[in-house]
Amino acid sequence: MSLIKVSNLTFAYDGSYDNIFENVSFQINTDWKLGFTGRNGRGKTTLLNLLLGKYDYKGSISASVSFEYFPFHIARKDFNTLDVVQDIVPDYQHWQLMRELSLLKVSEDVLDRPFDSLSSGEQTKVLLAALFLKENSFLLIDEPTNHLDIHARKLVGDYLNTKSGFILISHDRAFLDNCVDHILSINKTNIEVQKGNFSNWWENKQRQDHFELAENEKLRKDIKRLSDAAKRTGNWSHEVEKTKNGTRNSGSKVDKGYVGHKAAKMMKRSKSIEQRQHSAIEEKSQLLKNIENSDSLKISQLAYHKNEMVELEHVSIRYGDKTVCSDVNLTVQRGERILIAGPNGSGKSSILKLICGEETDYTGTFRKGSQLKISYVSQDTSQLQGNLSDYASHNEIDESLFKAILRKLDFSRLQFEKDMSSFSGGQKKKVLIAKSLCENVHLHIWDEPLNFIDVISRMQIEELLLEHSPTILFVEHDSEFCNNIATKVVEL
Known part of the structure; x- marks a missing residue:
């Protein structure tokens, strides 16, 4: 067991005017089965490439293990499948390959067929078998389920559940629940690591979202109350100030010093309330930081004249x-x-x-x-x-x-x-x-x-x-x- 530590990571693509990551810090254990989730375009694959050392970045990434990325790039898909595996893992043991293929329910005869003659599901399983022959590596598995049918997803999920030491990017809820024990999530403003499967993480996120929404509603009411109070106090001090040059109802002259002092005191109170209002607004900006925009969509089909x-x-x-x-x-x-x-x-x-x-x-x-x-x-x-x-x-x-x-x-x-x-x-x-x-x-x-x-x-x-x-x-x-x-x- 060892730790992968990411500290103050900041990264943007060349020519881009927006950072993908900004001062991000987290650490993960190399024994975990780590599910990786986040909305499209947040930088999941980018983060894997940063771990692989493909881009320059600010901050630090420290790890005592090497990283391997899936899916592998296959230069010659017309080669026999066994040759493809040998290119990926030159020092593999044949019995180990047979063990992995057996766990994935792949017959041995696929090794003698051209790789491009295999179905997409067979190709995925063979490459996963090769991936797990890589010893002393932390595995970065990027969306292995695309184009796998439901039965193959269940099989691959069961297979990954017997393994450890990987990051798995997937958007399939049932698949993640089947084979991970931690979740790494890229949120709107930060990256979080939580113990549990996807359903555990989603339940925690909903609970946190509901808390933030309740706090936001409470704060919104407070801001309105403070704003109204500040407005009233400002009007009072203004009205009092206007009486400085007037006369009392009895006809005697107004004590300008007393009225000015009273107006200044009320103005000070108004400013104090205004400062509280600004503080509340500033506090509000800290809320709702990770609430995802998931407004409902609409669809309006034309009515067809027949059933x-x-x-x-x-x-x-x-x-x-x-x-x-x-x-x-x-x-x-x-x-x-x-x-x-x-x-x-x-x-x-x-x-x-x-x-x-x-x-x-x-x-x-x-x-x-x-x-x-x-x-x-x-x-x-x-x-x-x-x-x-x-x-x-x-x-x-x-x-x-x-x-x-x-x-x-x-x-x-x-x-x-x-x-x-x-x-x-x-x-x-x-x-x-x-x-x-x-x-x-x-x-x-x-x-x-x-x-x-x-x-x-x-x-x-x-x-x-x-x-x-x-x-x-x-x-x-x-x-x-x-x-x-x-x-x-x-x-x-």
């Missing part, structure tokens, strides 16, 4: 010589929230693309309602570049509404000025979701919408779908989201 929107009967889809799914039966009716589930490679995305009108080689019966308008969120965000205003104009959506939704999803106004190509993976996914929410359609089709998206934004999207009950067909592997949202599950 039934889409129907598939005994549909099979082929790509070349390969059948990706067969004998699929699916009906989408107004108001349903349908999850298409199944292992990776079972044809979930192919079904969505067929419904969206993409040219697809299929057999069976496929019917889509006349004049049905669909909004589609794809897995791929690589096409996003340029500024948000041009993107809104090109897609013919209301720019003000589009940016208002992004603000609610924790975009800063500074972010609006940047090129979308510089956005994090989660921020790019939020752009696609915000666009979809702005479109006037009858049916929303979302393909793994939550990849890279932070936990709080996931909860906002959940609340949106539960409150407004739009018709939606979706593929997603976040088990908690699926359990909360789906009114019907179609298993491939």
Whole structure:
């Protein structure tokens, strides 16, 4: 056991006018299973890169262990998988590799296949097995669950739960609960480390948020009372001062010295109250420092003239010589929230693309309602570049509404000025979701919408779908989201 100590860390990217971190200090134990959470764009991957020594920074990072980052960069994906593993861990013991693959339920024959012929889930598991062959290293695991199906996530979570000595970035609540014993959170103004899993941390955060909100309300009332009192006292001293040059009701002259003294005394009291007011305002600025903006989102679907929107009967889809799914039966009716589930490679995305009108080689019966308008969120965000205003104009959506939704999803106004190509993976996914929410359609089709998206934004999207009950067909592997949202599950 040893400690990793971060002291007064300050960092900004070259050419950037805002710091990612400013005077951040914390320490972590190298035996922990540490979950790492925070909203998109707060610097989770950046912090891992700082630990790896990739950037210059102010402050200090001290550790008696080396760091290893996951996912590994694979230069030649056409190589056999065993060669890929050997490039990552040249001095590995074969029996140790077999042990790790067995724990991950990966058959030995994958080692003799080209790495790029493996499914994304198999690739992730093989690379995790290689990662845990690295001895005397603290492991930095960056979002391993993306594109893993629900069953694979459970398996990988169980695997990580048998390990220790890592930082794990993930936005999947159930996954984090399954395999971490501490949480490192990047908040709005600081970084905190807490013992427990994600649910423990979230419960503590809600308790702290409620306390801060109650204190803020109490202080707001105090400030109003002090402000009113200061105003009244200021008026009194002003009225008294006006009588200095007047006369008493009895006709005798006013004692200007006495009146001036009284006015000065009241003015002093007014100033004292004003100072208290400023102190209270200053105190207020210390509150709500880590309350996250999680305002509710809205969606307004067009009303469709029929109850039934889409129907598939005994549909099979082929790509070349390969059948990706067969004998699929699916009906989408107004108001349903349908999850298409199944292992990776079972044809979930192919079904969505067929419904969206993409040219697809299929057999069976496929019917889509006349004049049905669909909004589609794809897995791929690589096409996003340029500024948000041009993107809104090109897609013919209301720019003000589009940016208002992004603000609610924790975009800063500074972010609006940047090129979308510089956005994090989660921020790019939020752009696609915000666009979809702005479109006037009858049916929303979302393909793994939550990849890279932070936990709080996931909860906002959940609340949106539960409150407004739009018709939606979706593929997603976040088990908690699926359990909360789906009114019907179609298993491939």
